[in-house]
Amino acid sequence: MTYQLYYWDGLQGRGEFVRLALEEARADYVEVARGDEQDGLGTAAMIGVMDSRTEPYPPFAPPFLRDGDLIVSQTANILFYLGPKLNLAPQVESLRYVGNGLQLTIADVVTEAHDTHxxxxxxxxxxxxxxAAKIRATDFIDHRIPKFMRYFERVLKQNPAGDGHMVGDTLTYVDLSMFQLIDGLHYAFPRAMKHFGQHYPRLAALHDAVLKRPNIAAYLASGRRLSYNETGIFRHYPELDKDAR
Amino acid sequence: MTYQLYYWDGLQGRGEFVRLALEEARADYVEVARGDEQDGLGTAAMIGVMDSRTEPYPPFAPPFLRDGDLIVSQTANILFYLGPKLNLAPQVESLRYVGNGLQLTIADVVTEAHDTHxxxxxxxxxxxxxxAAKIRATDFIDHRIPKFMRYFERVLKQNPAGDGHMVGDTLTYVDLSMFQLIDGLHYAFPRAMKHFGQHYPRLAALHDAVLKRPNIAAYLASGRRLSYNETGIFRHYPELDKDAR
Structure with missing residues (x-):
């Protein structure tokens, strides 16, 4: 079964968290908005689903995923749904709720990163x-990044299964999302993130370990991975960046 | 088994979405932060869990729920976990992901309501x-409330099981959260919400139907329901309110 992923063309955005899971698992998927109008794909096809007056449960916004008749919306929800199917969720069921809690906390940082600009x-x-962006970005760099990253570093440290993964002892989609969050912050705020590895060694090691995974490395080198740019969540505006305190 | 709900004392906040589900189901639960220090409860006990250096997977922030050994964090995640146990989730498994997607969209509005102040x-x-709050609140009233509420009204209208519930044909926690969202917006923005029922009749009917449920009505009349106030998510600052366009 081919998954249909719907997300805006031209930017990584929140769709990237889903892409990384699909790519790590080498799942069969189609990017609807990036496809050809002649094939019934493209942005208009995506908006058609959102605006449909007949779809039983239309999605509010991309990303959303179609799997057969079911449409799953919201990034963390898509990953919660896909995780077990892609073998990227914890095996222990209770840990899936731990993973989802972490994923939603990552999503909170993503929203705050967006709101800096x-x-x-x-x-x-x-x-x-x-x-206003300058005030919010300064607060994000001085207070929010450290608060969230101290927490995530502590999650790794206190993981009873070892500090190589956010939850349990195998790779999950939460690790992939943590990679993307750290990676995006490095793009947007290179000055603020300059000493990231010194302050958060476990998180930096996780980022680097994900980067080296063969399927992820192949994806990042492919044309499927869009570049960071100033239409996405993580935008590099030098005037919003500053050294971390 | 008694659930332990952890949320800041003195405000409804995000904890209220969990409380409504527990109250509708008449579940056995303790509000840890509102309890007595002599009983090992209180705000310090809650912060102790968050700051614990031994807890396997500590939560980032309240609300979180302890069920035996498991700590579940993030409002939507707690409800996804509790839903089936409280008989407040759709019976059909695929619809649980629809419900979670809707709940996360409600959570997005809640975050935006917070960011107005x-x-x-x-x-x-x-x-x-x-x-800055005045600019953001104006945008929220003029653009964001209508965009989200038109969407939610359409979800009710297009629900194949009827327009009395957000998902499926039985009451779920999503209906209770939708009630709280509408109720909170009425408190915060009475001018903007004045004609809500005319524009969104199905949502207004859902709000009123939840209000009349015996367990909800009993809860709202009890001392357990805290009043809205200006420390929560939904704050009434008259200077941020205005007539809807």
């Missing part, structure tokens, strides 16, 4: 809210 | 970010 309104241009 | 930094006082 759009603190006032997602519908306004960055240029219209630059001054 | 804290657009620049959650660690700064509202008074320090009043001007």
């Amino acid at each position: 759009h603190p006032l309104a997602s519908g306004m241009y960055y240029e219209e809210q630059k001054e | 804290h657009p620049l930094a959650s660690g700064m006082y509202y008074e320090e970010q009043k001007e």
